[in-house]
Amino acid sequence: MKIVVAIDSFKGSLSSYELGQGIEAGVKVVYPEAEVIKVPIADGGEGTVDSLVEGTKGEFIKVTVNNPLMEKIEAKYGIMGDGKTAVIEMAEASGLPLIPVEKRNPMKTTTYGTGELIKDAVLKGCREFIIGLGGSATNDAGLGMLQALGYKFLDENKNELGYGGEILSKVKYIDSKEKLAELNECKFLIACDVDNPFYGPKGAAEIYSRQKGATEDMVKELDKGLEDLAKVIKNELNIDISNLSGAGAAGGLGGGLVAFLDAKLAPGIDMVLEKVGLENELKDADFVITGEGRLDHQTAMGKAPVGVAKIAKKFHIPVIALAGGLTDEAVQTHEKGIDSFFSIINYPIALEDAMKKEVAYKFVKANSEEIFRLIKVCERKFKK
Template sequence: MKIIVAPDSFKGSLTSIQAAEAIECGIKKAALTCKENVEIIKVPMADGGEGTVEAIISAIGGKIIQTKVLDPLGRKIDSFFGVLPDNTAVIEMAAASGLNLLTVEERNPMKTTSYGTGELIKAALDIGCKNIIIGIGGSATNDGGVGMCQALGIKFLDKEGKQIGFGGGELYKINKIDISSLDSRINDTIITIASDVKNTLCGPNGASAIYGPQKGATSEMVEILDRNLKHFATAIQKQFNKDVLNVPGSGAAGGLGAALMAFFRAELRLGINLIMELVKLEDKVKEADIVITGEGSTDYQTLYGKVPLGIAKVARKHNKPVICISGSLGEGYEELYNEGIEALFSIVSRPMSLEEAMRMGDVLLEKITTNVLNICFMK
C-alpha cells in the first residue's frame, strides 16, 4: 500500500516536517501489527505562512540562506529565505515580519513594520534571484506593505517632504509617493504572492477589521488603521492610477498584498495551489492508495484555501481517499466531507489543556495515526 503523508504545520506545536514524521511513525507501527507492506511518501505542506520555506526545500531541494533583518518593531534579528535549484527565492514574511516574533504585549499594528520583508527581498536580489515567491501568512503588520517598500527604495513623503515613520499609524501622513529610487532590479524580477487570503484592503471584510485584532489592535485602532489604509489606496490611485482598494487579496498581510501588486506587478496565487505545483503533489497522489493530511485546527476556515482542502481537491480528482488528522476539529469541519475528505480525526484522546496537547503533539499524532491505520489495514 502506498500512502502519501502531506500535512500542514500544527502551529505552535509541530512543523509540517515534524508532523509528517510523527504520522509516518504511526503508520509503521500499524503496518507492523497488521503485517502490511507500506510505502510512505512524505510531502510536508504549507500555504504561504510560517514553515513555507522549510516545506518546499524539504520536498524539492535547494538551500537556506541566513541573513539579518529588522523585526516588526525595528530590532535586528537573524532571518532566512530559501533558494531552489533553479535559483528561485522562496521567502516567508513570517520570518521577518511575523506575529510569531512578538510577545502578546508587543503586538501593536499602529507601530509594526514590514521593513524586514523588504530586506529579505533585497537579499534575494543580491544573490541574483530573478524569480521570487513570497508567502505572506502570519504577519504582525498592518502598514499596507509600506515598510517593505521603504526597504527597497520607495519613499513615502509627508507634506513637508519628510519620510513617514514605521507602522500602520503613520499612513495618514502620506502626501507623495516617490518611486524614483526603487531598486531597479525589481523591473527584471517576477514576484509571486502565496496567500490563502482574499480580503480586500478596507471595510468590514478588510485587513484591519478581520485581522487587526489578532495583531493587537483595539476597536479604536481598527478604525484608524482602516482609514489610514484607505488614504494609502487613494494616494496610489491618484498618483499611479491603480486601484488596490477593491482587489481581492489586497488586504492580505495587513495590506502587503496591495503594495506588492501596485509597485512590484506581483501575481497573487492561492498558497496551497502554488506549493502543490512546486512539489508536484498531483503526480504523487495519482499513484497513492491513501492520502493523509492535517493541520493544527480544522474548522470552517479550512474551506477558504488551507492545506487539507487543497489536498482533498487533488485527491478527489483521482478518486483517492483522504484522511485528515488535526490538532482539533472546530465549528464547521463537517463541511469538508463534501470536499472529498473521507474521515477527520482530532489527536486529543482525553480531556487535556491546549498547552498539554501542543506539548505532546508528536506523541498524540503518532498514536491516533496508528489507531486509524489499524482500521484501514484490516479492510
C-alpha cells in the first residue's frame, strides 16, 4: 500500500512535515509495510518556506535584517534543493506579529527587511525567487523592499524620501541607477491568493490597513497614496498596475513586485504543489491524506487541501482530510474532491492545550491509526 501525505501545517502547532510523521506513525501500526510518502506543502502563506525547502531537500538561511520599524531582527528564508531558487515569506521580515499592537502604524512600517532577504539570496547566487505574500504589517507598496535593493524614491524637489506608507503620495521620481545589477537576471514568482486591486474600495488600504493600525484618516491617505504612486509608475515605467488583480496583496507589495521586478502572480497552492512534484508522487498512490488546521468554507474556495484533492482526482485516488477543527461549511469540500474528513480532537480540550505539539501529535497519530483500522476492516470485508 502506498499512501501520500500532503497536509498543510496546523498553524501555531505542527508543521506540515511533523504532521506527516504523526500520520505515518499511525498508519504503520495497522500497515507496517506501507510506503508512506510525506510531501510537505503550504498555500503560499505561513509554512511555504518550510514546505518547499524540506520538500526539495534544500537549506535554510538565517540573516539579520530590519523589521517593519527598522529594528534589527533575525529572519530566515530558504534555498531549494536546486541551489538557485530562493523561497521567501515576506512576513518573516515585514510581518504584523513582529510589531507590538501599540506600535502598529502603516504610515511608518516598511518592507525594507524583505528587500534585504532578497538581496542576500541574490548575492548567494539565487536567480529564481518564490515570494509568499500575506500577514504584512505594511502598506508601502513594496517601496521599502525596493530601497533595500538600491532604488531611490524622490520628492518633487528630487530629494530622497524615507520609509513607510507616508511617502506614497510624495513620490514624484524613481531613481534606479544604483539598483542591484543582478536583478536583471532574476525571475520572481509571487504566491498570491487574494485578488485585491492596488487601490480603491477593494484595494490594499481600504481592506487591510485597519488591522495594521491605520485610523480612518490614515486609510484615506494610504489609499490616495497608492493611487498617486500608480500614476507615477505609469508615467515613469509605462506599467499600469492600477486595476491589476492581486496588486493590493500585502499592502500593495504585489503591485510593487510586478511593476519593478516584472514578477508573475500565481495562486500559492498551485505553485507549491508544482515545485514539490506532488503529481508525480500521486500517480500510483492508494490513498492521499491532506488537511489543514481548520476545514471551512475558505478551504473549499481553493486552499491547500482542495489543491491536493484536485490533483489526486486526476488519478481517481481516495482523499482523506484531517483537521484540528471543522465547521458546518466543511461539507463543501466534498464537492471539491475530498472524500472524507475528520477532526483530530478526541475529547473536550482547551485550544491552547490542543495546540501543544505533543498533544496534537498524539491526536494525529491516534486518529490516523483508527482511520486505517477501518480501511483494513473494509478491505477484509470486501475481499470475501
